[in-house]
Amino acid sequence: MDDDGIETDAWAADEGPGPGAPIPASAAWREGDHPGRRLFLSLGDLPLEADPTGVLPDAVLAYETWGELNAAKDNAVYIAHALTGDSHVFGPAEPGHHTGGWWNAMVGPGRPIDPAKHFIVSANVIGGCQGSTGPASPHPEDGMPWGSRFPYVTMRDMVSAEILLANHLGVDKWRLMAGPSMGGMRALEWAAMEPHRVGAISPVGSTGATTADQIAWSTSQIAAILADPKFRGGDYYGAADGDGPHVGIGIARMIAHTTYRSAGELNDRFDRNYQGDSDPLGKGGLFAVQSYLEHHARKLARRFDANTYIALARAIQSHDVGRGRGGVETALARYTDKALVIAIDSDRLYPMQNSQRLDAALSGSDGIKVVHSPVGHDGFLVEAAQMIAFMEEFERTL
Template identity: 55%
Template structure:
């Protein structure tokens, strides 16, 4: 059922173990044109909102993430939390102090309104499919602003996100500077580059060229007959950009997959098996149309659009900020993150996490991310103190 805050606006619900909730936020006007009607947002919370409402933290996920930031896989959660270890009593985002909220992004496929949701204009309640509109990052933030109102939260003590989540976090701090006290952007960019759009273009084409895509109206297909091959190819392309060249070469090199012969025997190299594995995982839990729309949304990202350029837009941020890059990230490079840090008035020097894991380092290097969170929040985590 949709969540409804108390009349006082003090939102005190919070399950330490998470648990998906849903909220109707009304219509969302879109930057490009038109609107989405009767939008629903899925979200999870940990901890309890304080009586003064000064302890709310907004965590924003990346492209194929969702609201399940921490916790085990289970009903409604096809994978474990993507930042396990950061949220909970005594951790960097200590739920004895902080009220943590993680929404599923508008356009996603894990509970929030997206292409697979029923289209209110369809008498039969058919999914949007090809009729789902183009979204920008600003549209997604507007939906999250509406969710914030439903939850009765006036201001965020911290807004944090990585990659696509970092794009939204940055837009939050520009669109609603009076509602963001602290900002942490990880492995992201102020505007999508030509190189990033090029990589995305190949992924979009892979899905659209799948014989089972049917222009995006494939939801009536028999099980297993959707555009899974195209989505799998898209994931293979993307995942290659998520890891570093050095790691892939060191980890796999030219090794054959165990028991297979790639040299004329129809078998695979080990790296091909690795990419197959990640493609198969995604096609079992993600919708191809959502992948398309969210990828297009990332391509739309440009904080300077209509604001006098990137530098002018970054100058609007009033939050105490930290920006972190991954040393081996070839998709959202340290130089792009340095531009964000240099442009925000109240920002610490760029933090570069030394990691061989490429762009995925912001998900893998949980301990280093935790250190940055502690510095920004101004207090050590209890479990970190115990370690010393």
């Protein structure tokens, strides 16, 4: 699986209407599209951290829920998605949703996070492209997509929107807030911003502050999109299918996906094998690993939006739970409830030392849990049995 929870063990066909169909300029959900299971919350004018004099006007948050909030209001669980995920954490691919739930292994009947027991909530982040206000959304002044006008948003802006959602749903305190990668970052921000409203957190394959190495990887991804002439400075929404920035977002995805897997896994899985009968040595063919990455490039372009990729990558770069709070350790000292910190031993994007720092900083952590996997960062999805065992054990203590 990849960072969004979509199966990737085979790559013979692309997502979308068919391998030969033109890739849309943007695969963002737009007003008038089938809503699927989405609900929509109007947030009004959302203040933005990086622009103290500005707001995101008429902001909307798209979210989904499963189960019911009990009378005691103590069974609410928030699942925070990663970079290219969305609110559809559980369920099948269906009208309004390009893919099945990105964490079906963890959420659902008989799973650790079970709607028969929990009130489960997940929202598409501000800046996203699956129903929440983002670059593809209509600007309130003229109804045209925000495009290049969309403001810089931070991880804290996303959490500010999620806090308003919790208020709307009547959730005074989350029983658990869990999320992988970027989702784990938001769980940590919740712990620092609203420590008394979170009963337990579980950051998975994440970090308390984005490192220079992680910023470097995402910078090259952003640059790939900006360099695509069909990106048009961010105002490409009127382009015909096949005439959008799919090359740029595809290259960004290839760079990112390489960091989601380990060197050992790629070497063992593909070696120097050719793709099919093709010969890449001056004859126009591909190595198998090249074909694999190109598949993921096309696959993301068919279900995502280039401006959103940039906005969320920059938000990840902004992430530092200790910024303005005396450092990561001081910021997380505000939170004293339980924490389940999970790392993947072969993760080269968010390596073990990131989670070890969190484990040391969180007084409620009972030792880091390590997923043993050759896969790398995607191990939190691929190694479902290990993840389920960790979460089941933790959930019983809450």
